[in-house]
Amino acid sequence: MTVVCRESYSSQSVPLSYRRNQDGTIEVFKEGSNHAFSSLAQTFRTVFLPQGYPESVSEDYLAYQIWDTIQAFCSSITGTLATQAMLKGVGVGDVTATAAAATITWLLKDGTGMCGRIVFAWYQGSSLDCDAKRWRLFADILNDAAICIELISPLFPYYFTAIACVSGVLKSIVGVAGGATRAALTLHQARRNNMADVSAKDGSQETLVNLAALVVGLLITPMVSGNPLLTWFLFFLFTFFHLYANYRAVTCVVMNTLNQARLHIIMKEYLTTRFLHILSPAEANAREPVLRRVPRPLEVNLGAQFGQLCKRWSDMERWASSSSNEKYWLGLDRRTGFINILLHRDCTSQDIIEACFQAEIIVINTENEDVISQYFDSRGDDPDKYTKGDQLPADASWKVVRLSGLMAESLYPNFALELRNTGWVIGHTLLGTNEWRAEWSMTGIPEGKSFKSL
Incomplete structure (x- = not known):
């Protein structure tokens, strides 16, 4: 018999071989000795892991999912303890309690939670993508705080409704932050346009964990009923493991897209090593x-409004002369502590990264005032010649913007090339860009022109 084909569903699946028999038929058989165990493992992978695992997901997928499973189990157990406390608070087991009072309390709790969800999504929705790891951990810390509040609620029966509403608001914020950051991390993990599959399998894993936690909850509920000491012991024990597992989960994620924090870390290393080393995504x-x-001593306002940069005509002249890239203007406002970046409506992700590159030069120069001067010294150049003899006022903010613009113009092309070679994705970013876009002209824009027709 001759093997004519060998195939596998993924690198970790059981290989199949096809043999040609003497009578001309082709027979399939599985390689390996323990077919029963292999079939069981393959079934588990098919049900709970994305199709094509591990090639179809990011390298940090397995480590993240293990820690995420542990934290989900711990959260389910503490949630069971909180549910028991809340049911006791609304009057379960109390002959004087009425169903109407319990219903009103629950409705108020849900109503305030809905309002909190709307407000939080409006206030912080745009930043959840940019700092997914930090907001993910924040959501789980807030969830534990909400559970703690629910556990102490029966101790204050006269304020139970207010406490329940506070808990509802906190859990609504957890729902928004946790759901949004989960989506961002799923997008990072999906490497074959399989975000839906990765998300669905993540849901299956969480359901399995919740089922296991449900069984454990059925066992411990009779034990903790009427035993506050054991209740609090279990709460603190599982909360500790919950927070630790969450911290390990988010720290093992290796995002290869740039956000403000990662760009600042990369730029600091790049400038302090005299433009020799760019950190890899893992580093x-x-x-x-x-x-x-x-x-950071200065905040970057990416996508600022025109009025935040220019109050007078001299401001336009100043910022226009400070940048060689016509797709953005960058202005430094030391009074407010902001670097305002005005973006052209035709700017690309490359222009946005270059703008942030220049902004980080200013930020790091504010921390270490020798960065810009060291750059010009290394070239044997005099920085004053670029700011002297100008018609514009000799302003310190304008000078640093002007010099940083010259640095960015010289260094950014090689920096962008090295980013790609190191494994960073710069086709899209998570730099927290506002949506304001503008068109400007030093000679004036004709009246009657619509924004899109310019």
């Missing part, structure tokens, strides 16, 4: 904080 993600924002 930059390892340095990215997930409990707090990256501390």
